[in-house]
Amino acid sequence: xxxxxHGIHYAYKQAPWRVQRQWISTFLLIVxxxxxxxxxxxxxxxxxxLTGRDIQNLSANIIAIQQSNADLETRIAELTSNHAMETxxxxxxxxxxxxxxxxxxxxxxxxxxxxxxxxAAPLLQPSAPTIRPxxxxxxxxxxxxxxxxPISVSTLGISQ
Amino acid sequence: xxxxxxxxxxxxxxxxxxxxxxSPEADTFRAWAAQNAEAVQTxxxxxxxxxxxxxxxxxxxKTVYEIGVDLKxxxxxxxxxxxxxxxxxxxxxxxxxxxxxxxxNLAYLILANYVDADKALALxxxxxxxxxxxxxxxxxxxxxxxxxxxPQRTYPEGALAxxxxxxxxREGRGYFGIEEKYNDLLAGAPIQVxxxxxxNKAADIPQVPNGTTxxxxxxxxxxxxxxxxxxxxxxxxxxxxxxxxxxxxRNGEILAMASTPRMDLNQFWNYQTxxxxxxxxxxxxxxPYEPGSVLKILTMAAALDNHTVTPATTFLDTGAYLIGGxxxxxxxxxxxxxxxxxxxxxxxxxxxxxxxxSQMGSQNYYRYMNRFGxxxxxxxxxxxEAAGRLKVPGDTDWYPADLGTNAFGQGVATTPIQIxxxxxxxxxxxxxxxxxxxxxxxxxxxxxxxxxxxAGSPISxxxxxxxxxxLATSLQNEASQALIPNYKMAGKTGTAQIPVVGGxxxxxxxxxxxxxxxxxxxxxxxxxxLEQPSVSIWGSETAAPVFAQAAQKAILLLNVPPDNxxxxxxxx
Numbered sequence: 001x002x003x004x005x006h007g008i009h010y011a012y013k014q015a016p017w018r019v020q021r022q023w024i025s026t027f028l029l030i031v032x033x034x035x036x037x038x039x040x041x042x043x044x045x046x047x048x049x050l051t052g053r054d055i056q057n058l059s060a061n062i063i064a065i066q067q068s069n070a071d072l073e074t075r076i077a078e079l080t081s082n083h084a085m086e087t088x089x090x091x092x093x094x095x096x097x098x099x100x101x102x103x104x105x106x107x108x109x110x111x112x113x114x115x116x117x118x119x120a121a122p123l124l125q126p127s128a129p130t131i132r133p134x135x136x137x138x139x140x141x142x143x144x145x146x147x148x149x150p151i152s153v154s155t156l157g158i159s160q
Numbered sequence: 161x162x163x164x165x166x167x168x169x170x171x172x173x174x175x176x177x178x179x180x181x182x183s184p185e186a187d188t189f190r191a192w193a194a195q196n197a198e199a200v201q202t203x204x205x206x207x208x209x210x211x212x213x214x215x216x217x218x219x220x221x222k223t224v225y226e227i228g229v230d231l232k233x234x235x236x237x238x239x240x241x242x243x244x245x246x247x248x249x250x251x252x253x254x255x256x257x258x259x260x261x262x263x264x265n266l267a268y269l270i271l272a273n274y275v276d277a278d279k280a281l282a283l284x285x286x287x288x289x290x291x292x293x294x295x296x297x298x299x300x301x302x303x304x305x306x307x308x309x310x311p312q313r314t315y316p317e318g319a320l321a322x323x324x325x326x327x328x329x330r331e332g333r334g335y336f337g338i339e340e341k342y343n344d345l346l347a348g349a350p351i352q353v354x355x356x357x358x359x360n361k362a363a364d365i366p367q368v369p370n371g372t373t374x375x376x377x378x379x380x381x382x383x384x385x386x387x388x389x390x391x392x393x394x395x396x397x398x399x400x401x402x403x404x405x406x407x408x409x410r411n412g413e414i415l416a417m418a419s420t421p422r423m424d425l426n427q428f429w430n431y432q433t434x435x436x437x438x439x440x441x442x443x444x445x446x447x448p449y450e451p452g453s454v455l456k457i458l459t460m461a462a463a464l465d466n467h468t469v470t471p472a473t474t475f476l477d478t479g480a481y482l483i484g485g486x487x488x489x490x491x492x493x494x495x496x497x498x499x500x501x502x503x504x505x506x507x508x509x510x511x512x513x514x515x516x517x518s519q520m521g522s523q524n525y526y527r528y529m530n531r532f533g534x535x536x537x538x539x540x541x542x543x544x545e546a547a548g549r550l551k552v553p554g555d556t557d558w559y560p561a562d563l564g565t566n567a568f569g570q571g572v573a574t575t576p577i578q579i580x581x582x583x584x585x586x587x588x589x590x591x592x593x594x595x596x597x598x599x600x601x602x603x604x605x606x607x608x609x610x611x612x613x614x615a616g617s618p619i620s621x622x623x624x625x626x627x628x629x630x631l632a633t634s635l636q637n638e639a640s641q642a643l644i645p646n647y648k649m650a651g652k653t654g655t656a657q658i659p660v661v662g663g664x665x666x667x668x669x670x671x672x673x674x675x676x677x678x679x680x681x682x683x684x685x686x687x688x689x690l691e692q693p694s695v696s697i698w699g700s701e702t703a704a705p706v707f708a709q710a711a712q713k714a715i716l717l718l719n720v721p722p723d724n725x726x727x728x729x730x731x732x
Contacts, residue, residue: 074314119602
């Protein structure tokens with residue numbers, strides 16, 4: 001019986017070189033898989049770092065643009081200051097109006113100008129976070145969260 | 161064999177990684193990484209802007225530059241000193257000496273600060289040109305120069321409304337006026353923050369908010385016109401100083417507040433050469449004085465409301481009235497005979513008013529003066545407001561004679577804004593308003609308007625309306641120089657002798673006028689105070705015509721139709 005078993009085992013046993021090749025192939029497949037994951041991770045990390053640098057540069061640009069806006073607004077205010085406007089008006093031969101030169105007329109429905117409202121339009125307020133978790137979590141954290149999250153009935157699409 | 165070699169190489173790499181991670185030097189490298197993980201960065205948030213009620217910028221920010229040198233990277237100190245000195249108008253020798261012998265342990269030296277952008281950019285252009293002309297691999301002669309932009313407060317209107325706005329020092333702190341009162345809201349002080357260097361932590365970059373923007377109740381054009389009127393009146397009447405305040409008596413909004421002297425806020429360092437003390441910066445709120453006869457309107461209001469007198473009550477004016485051992489006399493030392501209360505106000509009779517106050521009694525009189533806010537700050541949102549002084553029974557320096565003198569505005573110290581707040585009760589149907597300069601706040605793209613605040617009702621609506629008509633009638637009856645065509649105004653003159661040691665100077669006065677209109681729907685209240693006019697000592701001849709000029713400007717700039725037009729609009 002034992003000789004039969006040995007015979008069958010010897011008949012179907014692979015050649016040693018085949019076994020070696022299987023082991024090497026398996027090992028290489030694992031290494032390849034790890035290499036692909038590493039490459040993907042490096043690619044994403046590099047892109048995240050580049051984007052982070054862009055954000056830093058844009059933050060600095062925002063500050064510079066704000067300063068520029070302030071300078072321009074000040075310049076406009078200087079050009080339209082009371083003194084500047086009066087000087088220009090006098091140079092154009094405008095004369096200050098006197099009270100007895102003004103004629104008031106009744107305009108039905110007239111609404112007097114109101115003091116300044118410096119807010120042009122309300123900012124859009126998003127009602128929900130605009131960045132999904134997939135874009136702020138690392139791969140491992142995302143996997144971990146998915147494993148911990150219980151599977152809900154609605155996720156499975158089961159209706160009752 | 162190949163597999164063994166590969167395995168050995170792989171294991172070696174892994175072992176080496178583990179060895180490096182656990183080596184003693186690893187802690188040093190981790191410490192370096194942690195040290196350089198964040199950089200200290202100075203943020204210069206913009207100080208909030210200040211606008212007038214029509215959106216004209218009164219206080220803004222402009223970019224100025226700090227010019228410094230990195231002492232480690234400076235190659236040619238002579239060249240740097242010459243370039244900076246030439247462009248900025250500084251002494252190159254001083255700059256060179258500063259770089260040659262810097263204070264110990266300094267790696268960065270400031271050569272000039274608050275440099276205008278055009279000069280700084282010209283210098284920067286010179287440096288860029290020099291850098292481009294320098295052979296590759298070498299450092300240019302201007303290397304080491306560092307340009308750091310930061311905001312600086314600027315006032316596009318110069319000296320306009322300087323008494324109200326105040327100014328900001330180079331340290332970013334506000335002094336006087338709105339800049340001091342709302343310094344914390346306006347903010348804009350530089351702050352140092354640790355910013356992550358790691359680009360993966362870009363989301364952690366702090367967002368430093370700018371200061372809050374303010375909209376004032378001032379009307380820029382009316383303010384400019386008022387200042388011009390004030391300056392012209394000082395010249396015309398030979399006054400040493402003056403104040404004109406224009407307020408909306410319905411809600412307390414200050415439309416214009418002009419005082420002398422004023423200063424260009426962009427040259428705030430001249431403050432000490434212009435003002436001797438802080439109270440001179442804005443006399444309208446900071447400098448109490450004896451108001452004289454303008455205070456008679458409050459005495460009459462109190463007496464009418466207390467039912468001590470009615471408009472028809474008569475008084476025989478003999479030219480003198482004894483109270484508390486002191487004889488009160490009229491402004492011309494004459495007797496005026498039988499007068500009703502309209503006559504007492506119209507002719508500004510000290511004797512009559514002292515009698516009225518004595519009829520009320522000190523308890524009632526001072527109770528009303530307290531309700532009018534005399535002796536208390538109004539709460540106006542400007543720095544350095546003075547509360548004035550009203551002596552009351554019980555004070556160690558109050559005497560019974562004060563009841564008589566206070567009745568016509570002597571022996572009591574008030575600021576113009578206090579009188580205006582009190583008088584707003586007469587103009588506004590008994591409802592007294594708190595004066596304020598802030599119209600709205602703007603933050604995070606939202607505007608918050610400041611509501612009107614009411615300071616109580618010291619007199620009834622009926623009393624206010626009666627006195628309103630009396631004051632309008634008295635102006636018309638005496639053909640006051642305060643009257644303007646087609647508009648019914650109410651008001652009162654004041655001529656107060658100035659106290660000196662031992663008494664009052666008969667030749668020096670404070671001339672005042674308070675008035676408002678149109679009487680049926682008052683849109684403005686104007687207080688005029690001329691200090692020591694030399695052309696004439698009387699308020700009726702100096703302050704009253706100034707009121708008329710200011711009122712005419714207010715009518716034009718506030719678009720107030722004449723009485724006949726408004727009555728047509730009001731008709732159903």
